Amino acid sequence: xxxxxxxxxxxxxxxxxxxxxxxxxxxxxxxxxxxxxxxxxxxxxxxxxxxxxxxxxxxxxxxxxxxxxxxxxxxxxxxxxxxxxxxxxxxxxxxxxxxxxxxxxxxxxxxxxxxxxxxxxxxxxxxxxxxxxxxxxxxxxxxxxxxxxxxxxxxxxxxxxxxxxxxxxxxxxxxxxxxx
Amino acid sequence: xxxxxxxxxxxxxxxxxxxxxxxxxxxxxxxxxxxxxxxxxxxxxxxxxxxxxxxxxxxxxxxxxxxxxxxxxxxxxxxxxxxxxxxxxxxxxxxxxxxxxxxxxxxxxxxxxxxxxxxxxxxxxxxxxxxxxxxxxxxxxxxxxxxxxxxxxx
Numbered sequence: 001x002x003x004x005x006x007x008x009x010x011x012x013x014x015x016x017x018x019x020x021x022x023x024x025x026x027x028x029x030x031x032x033x034x035x036x037x038x039x040x041x042x043x044x045x046x047x048x049x050x051x052x053x054x055x056x057x058x059x060x061x062x063x064x065x066x067x068x069x070x071x072x073x074x075x076x077x078x079x080x081x082x083x084x085x086x087x088x089x090x091x092x093x094x095x096x097x098x099x100x101x102x103x104x105x106x107x108x109x110x111x112x113x114x115x116x117x118x119x120x121x122x123x124x125x126x127x128x129x130x131x132x133x134x135x136x137x138x139x140x141x142x143x144x145x146x147x148x149x150x151x152x153x154x155x156x157x158x159x160x161x162x163x164x165x166x167x168x169x170x171x172x173x174x175x176x177x178x179x180x
Numbered sequence: 181x182x183x184x185x186x187x188x189x190x191x192x193x194x195x196x197x198x199x200x201x202x203x204x205x206x207x208x209x210x211x212x213x214x215x216x217x218x219x220x221x222x223x224x225x226x227x228x229x230x231x232x233x234x235x236x237x238x239x240x241x242x243x244x245x246x247x248x249x250x251x252x253x254x255x256x257x258x259x260x261x262x263x264x265x266x267x268x269x270x271x272x273x274x275x276x277x278x279x280x281x282x283x284x285x286x287x288x289x290x291x292x293x294x295x296x297x298x299x300x301x302x303x304x305x306x307x308x309x310x311x312x313x314x315x316x317x318x319x320x321x322x323x324x325x326x327x328x329x330x331x332x333x334x
Contacts (some may be wrong), residue, residue: 011267028227033270102239128243135268137226 033135039148040133044123049106054097054123056094060148064095065174067119068143069119070131070149071105073111081157082115088158088167089118098122101131101139121138146174203242207249216249219261221269224275232275 037061043147046053067088071078072091082161088120089096098119100108105124112119125131134143137155152170154162207213217311224242225236233241233248244265251261265273277283317325 014219029270031270033266033268033272128239132243132247132268133239135270 003097027106029155030137034143034150035102035118035149039145039150040130040142042123042130044099044130047100047108047122047124053125054099054121055150058095059145060131061095062147063125064093065171066145067094067096068099068134068145069096070099070101070125070134070136070139070141071111072101072139073107074103075101078111079115079158081140081159082118084158084163084167085118086116087160087163089120094122094171099130100124101136102126102128110171123161144170144174145176159170205246205249207253213249213260214254216245216252219248219252219258222262222274222275223265224272226303228268268289 003167011049016066041056043055044053045051059068069085088094096119098121100122102125108122108124123130134141135153140157142154142158143150144176146155151174154167158167207216220234221232223233223235225231225238225241225244227238227240228236231241233244244322247264248261262274266306271278277286279287280315
């Protein structure tokens, strides 16, 4: 039987394909559990003064695509992604909000003073509990939201190259989605 | 080999103690604290990834341990606490993956391989040895044999 002779070859090919798929996966990238889920309920104080800095209501904006960025002054990669955030904050039809994660408001303020403040509104999550509700594992992390639904989660810093390659196409897609 | 015993025992104690040693706010009730630690051992630290939150010293792990304790003292069930974690971090946060469509191969694969292997072994063992075929020699074989016998007789 000629077919039987090739059986080991088929088995080998199967294992090879399984390895190729398996080795191209990135197990350290945690799959997002909150995609296509509504934003968590929260209300955070501002960096300065009393009242509400940022709350769920700010994210339900029907006019704009909302971006929420978790940052901290003590976080090196947050410095790296700062130029990318400046860019995103200036886009039309996009609102960029920040949540300061486990950071002294004094330090967050001087961080934003020296680099520039790309955010529309800022909430301070001193204990990091709101971050846990968002499934955040560390700063920086960025969420793209439309109509109060989380559509994309970016773990780690957004490099300037990724703005063009990944973030902008997602924003454009979401904007078109509403228009049609 | 005995010289290994002490370091191994030492390591076991150290690993068992884990990062939980840094926690100040433990539950008053030892039963509740034991239950909390039992749950924590099943939750994966999202920063160190292959440690449970019991073993990890990461700040996030400390926060998650605090949450587990809070929820236990608030009277939540184990299932409710696991649900709290998985709605935020996905099944990923569970060190023991649940059985679902994405993990079918993971759970059933070893059993399937065992069955296939067992079947192959069974088939090989049961296969009867080739029967002794005593067919008459062909004419050429007869001649060959004759030649050999003659040659030996010389």
